[in-house]
Amino acid sequence: MNPLWIGIALGCYAVASGCFFFGHGPGRHRIAHCGTGLLTAGAVFNAIYLIARGLQAGNMPVASFGPSLILLALLVAVIGVGLMVRLRVRVIGLFVALAATVGVAAACMLGSPRRLVLPESLRSGWLPVHVTLAFLGYAMFLLAAGVSVIYLTYDSRLKSKRPLPGTGERVLSLETLDRINYRLLGWGFVMLSLAIVSGAIWADATWGHFWSWEPQESWSLVTWLLYAALLESRFTVGWRGRRAAALTIAVFTVLAGSFLGLSLMHPGHHSGNFD
Numbered sequence: 001m002n003p004l005w006i007g008i009a010l011g012c013y014a015v016a017s018g019c020f021f022f023g024h025g026p027g028r029h030r031i032a033h034c035g036t037g038l039l040t041a042g043a044v045f046n047a048i049y050l051i052a053r054g055l056q057a058g059n060m061p062v063a064s065f066g067p068s069l070i071l072l073a074l075l076v077a078v079i080g081v082g083l084m085v086r087l088r089v090r091v092i093g094l095f096v097a098l099a100a101t102v103g104v105a106a107a108c109m110l111g112s113p114r115r116l117v118l119p120e121s122l123r124s125g126w127l128p129v130h131v132t133l134a135f136l137g138y139a140m141f142l143l144a145a146g147v148s149v150i151y152l153t154y155d156s157r158l159k160s161k162r163p164l165p166g167t168g169e170r171v172l173s174l175e176t177l178d179r180i181n182y183r184l185l186g187w188g189f190v191m192l193s194l195a196i197v198s199g200a201i202w203a204d205a206t207w208g209h210f211w212s213w214e215p216q217e218s219w220s221l222v223t224w225l226l227y228a229a230l231l232e233s234r235f236t237v238g239w240r241g242r243r244a245a246a247l248t249i250a251v252f253t254v255l256a257g258s259f260l261g262l263s264l265m266h267p268g269h270h271s272g273n274f275d
Contacts, residue, residue, distance in 0.1 A: 005049035006070065006104060012042030013077070013101040020094035032090045036081065039097050043077040046104070050074060060128045066107040071131070073103035075139035083143070083180070089172055095146035126202035134195035138259070140188030141227070144181050145252035148245035151177040155242055178240055181248060189227050196220055219258040226251045 016038035023032030050071060053061035061067045080096030154174055172180075199217075230247055233239040239247065 003108070005045050005052065006108065009042045009045035009049060010101065010104045010108065012038045012045060013073070013097055013104060016042060017094060017097040017101050020090065020097055023090070023093075032093060035093050035097065036084055036090060039077055039093065039100070040081050042097075042100060043074055043081065046070065046074040046077065046100075060131055062127075062131050064110075066110040068131075068135070069103045069107040069110075072135050072138055072142075073100040073107070075135055076100055076103070076142055079139055079143060087172070087180075091150060091172060092143070092146055095149065096143070099142060099146070126198060126205070130195055130198045130202055133191050133198060137188045137191035137195060138255070140184045140191065141252050141255055144184035144188060145249050147177055147181045147184065148248040151181065151245040152242065152249075155245075174241065178244065181245065182234060182240075185227065185231055185248065189224075189231060192220075192224055192227065196224060223251075223255050223258065226254060 016035040019031050019035030019038060023029065023035055050061060050067070053067060060071075062071055076096060077100045080092060080100075084090050084093055084096075150172075151174060154172075154177065158174075199220075230244075230251055233247070234244060
């Protein structure tokens, strides 16, 4: 597989990170605007690479950990650009671009140049459904954690009467950041729930049972319960603001740790090294 497309995507993501980093401050909004364009271009080349690998494999190319990270980077970039365009702010741009850069860079270091071949058990129409839903949930949870970091940064600066970081454009209020966090959590929870259900149906059709309690499945259930408790706390206890932001980061840390650790050490039927 020619690594040209993913190499271009990585370059776009990396340069976009630099644009968002140096684009803060009066008179620098054009630099941040270039970052948005480069982030979008990176997502396009990222998608081209995944489509090419998918055509080669005959299905969605996520049978190993590296390509899974590339898919996650693409979804984070697409959703992040969508948020920036809809809200007309680029404050989350640095976080989105860095996340995409780290994901693709890690995938390139872990990837294999050999031809990707999916096992028969994964050659199913349920693969793109299950994986897309799961990674949409992961991407939204990651972005919710990023928004929470921004919330805590803004809150700390306001309390210490320091100026907020900005690019000479609209600055989101704490209430707006909290609302964005809540919506990302809500949609991420819906996607994760549908991913678990679709995975169970697929497992029953393939292996004859809905649930096998392998590590990935067990931790998916733990993650689902943690996010369910986090969302429930907003309804029943009224936890918002700083507490909700801190809990969002904490729960995402559990998700990231289980995803990375289990994918590398105990893949089971998930993220097996088939390429």
